Amino acid sequence: MDQGYINARVRGMYRTLLGPDALRNLILVPDLDAMISELQKTPYREELETSCVRRSSVVCIEDALRRHLARVYSKILAMFDDQRESREARYVRIFLNRWDVHNLKTILRGKSIRSSPEEIREALVPAGTLDEATLVELLKQNDVRQVIDLLATWNIDYAKALTPNIDEWSRSGQLLVLEHALDRYYFQYARDAVRGRQPEAFALQELVGTEIDVTNLKTVITFIRDGIDLEDGERFLLEGGGELTTEVLSGMVSDGNLGKAGERLEGTRFISLRPLLTEAQNSGRFSPVMKELDWHLIRAGASLFRRDPLSITVVIGFLYRFLIEVTNIRIIARCRDAGLSDEELEAELIHV
Amino acid sequence: MALRDIKPTRSELINLKRRIQLSERGYKILKMKRDGLILEFFKVLGQAKDSQNALNAAYARAEEMMAVANTVEGAIGVKSAAFSVKEVPQIGVKQKNIMGVVVPEIQGSSVTKPLVDRGYGVLGTSSTIDETASAFEDLVEQIIRSAEIETTMKRLLEEIEKTKRRVNALEFKVIPEQAEARDFIKMRLDEMEREELFRLKRIKARSQA
Numbered sequence: 001m002d003q004g005y006i007n008a009r010v011r012g013m014y015r016t017l018l019g020p021d022a023l024r025n026l027i028l029v030p031d032l033d034a035m036i037s038e039l040q041k042t043p044y045r046e047e048l049e050t051s052c053v054r055r056s057s058v059v060c061i062e063d064a065l066r067r068h069l070a071r072v073y074s075k076i077l078a079m080f081d082d083q084r085e086s087r088e089a090r091y092v093r094i095f096l097n098r099w100d101v102h103n104l105k106t107i108l109r110g111k112s113i114r115s116s117p118e119e120i121r122e123a124l125v126p127a128g129t130l131d132e133a134t135l136v137e138l139l140k141q142n143d144v145r146q147v148i149d150l151l152a153t154w155n156i157d158y159a160k161a162l163t164p165n166i167d168e169w170s171r172s173g174q175l176l177v178l179e180h181a182l183d184r185y186y187f188q189y190a191r192d193a194v195r196g197r198q199p200e201a202f203a204l205q206e207l208v209g210t211e212i213d214v215t216n217l218k219t220v221i222t223f224i225r226d227g228i229d230l231e232d233g234e235r236f237l238l239e240g241g242g243e244l245t246t247e248v249l250s251g252m253v254s255d256g257n258l259g260k261a262g263e264r265l266e267g268t269r270f271i272s273l274r275p276l277l278t279e280a281q282n283s284g285r286f287s288p289v290m291k292e293l294d295w296h297l298i299r300a301g302a303s304l305f306r307r308d309p310l311s312i313t314v315v316i317g318f319l320y321r322f323l324i325e326v327t328n329i330r331i332i333a334r335c336r337d338a339g340l341s342d343e344e345l346e347a348e349l350i351h352v
Numbered sequence: 353m354a355l356r357d358i359k360p361t362r363s364e365l366i367n368l369k370r371r372i373q374l375s376e377r378g379y380k381i382l383k384m385k386r387d388g389l390i391l392e393f394f395k396v397l398g399q400a401k402d403s404q405n406a407l408n409a410a411y412a413r414a415e416e417m418m419a420v421a422n423t424v425e426g427a428i429g430v431k432s433a434a435f436s437v438k439e440v441p442q443i444g445v446k447q448k449n450i451m452g453v454v455v456p457e458i459q460g461s462s463v464t465k466p467l468v469d470r471g472y473g474v475l476g477t478s479s480t481i482d483e484t485a486s487a488f489e490d491l492v493e494q495i496i497r498s499a500e501i502e503t504t505m506k507r508l509l510e511e512i513e514k515t516k517r518r519v520n521a522l523e524f525k526v527i528p529e530q531a532e533a534r535d536f537i538k539m540r541l542d543e544m545e546r547e548e549l550f551r552l553k554r555i556k557a558r559s560q561a
Contacts, residue, residue: 062427109435123431183475215475290479334423
């Protein structure tokens, strides 16, 4: 595999990302129609033309972003078509698998409440390894069990996570069981895929470790917020975090207080969250600390773009940077739609 | 009651007096009921004002949280989480009695759910979605509370109107008409008594002459 060639192509794609000036222009536009006109001067034009035929304003922008995201990710995945089992392809799949997990969860949720396939389809992002045709076939199934059966019939890896849990799901009726199995599978796959002693493997081990830490911290904060006991919640904690062991996390849950739990982050890179945790404990608003955690992960991912110019980290870094761009455009559109001020909008944007 | 339809007899007078007594007693009781209902109404009105303010606040917060969730998670994330809501809130209606007025007592179940019962996975779902779900649960609870209070208020108002109409009818129509009829019978009976006396005197005078 010619990683240099792929990296060159990805760098070319990186150049098409919207720079700070283009984003500033989007922020300055007076309304959503002007924002659509502005976006039509960018690589989003094609998707906007398709989406705006059927939808209007903010829905059109979101739909176009979803389509563009899927197109760019499919393009990246297609670069590895001739080397599907290579280490690099596996690394890319770690990132794209999260869209598969999102899509599968959405399909399972939709099927469990008997939503129409069209309705479920609108909430899917075919940006993962499961292509649109596969998702459409899954949508045609009548219920949750048939979806899992089809995954097993087609030998799709996610069936390995879902099939052993069907009985428990049937007994409890809680979809949480299947969703949790999918999440665990995703993280287990990521941990297995980044094993190795190559420099890029180390970089990705660090990223996966950070993602697990961030997910665990979010879970711990949720448990403390909702007063969930450690006994009930321990099964939701993931192993393999970069810095936070299960003992530290369990200790945080046992503390039952975010201010106190923050003390246990001493000596880790998450210590900067301590004031936010204390503030969340006092105000009862937890989303700022969760947002900070998300940003922490996104920044860690995006920083990979400049880490090693010859390795796969360029591609992974680009995937994160592209996600940031799409998220920022969505934030601008939604803030404009909700009539938020420029300061509020600025606070929501993700800066790298 | 037209005076010409009244039979000016003693028994009718006795009946009429009884009816007047009954009407006056009924009038007093209905007046007390009306006053009691008005007091209750003002109590409920105070609650309704608070509940309306709380409902407006809950609605504004839910809308705000939805806007934030759409911004942070996108419509796709919000929609995906919404698919996991399997159990819809159930509403149970009982009855209670306020001064003879039957008012509803609305109880909602499965409105506020703990995190693990919301249906979506704990991992990978953002706090914004949780906060939005909580805000909408609060809104539904507030709607149920407001519905109970406002229905109670409407029923009390209807009953006050009804009682007021009855009180007015007794005070300005039934009792005055009955009193007029009583006076009329009394007058007719007195007249008849005088005629009888006069007749007796004439007969006596004739027989003596």
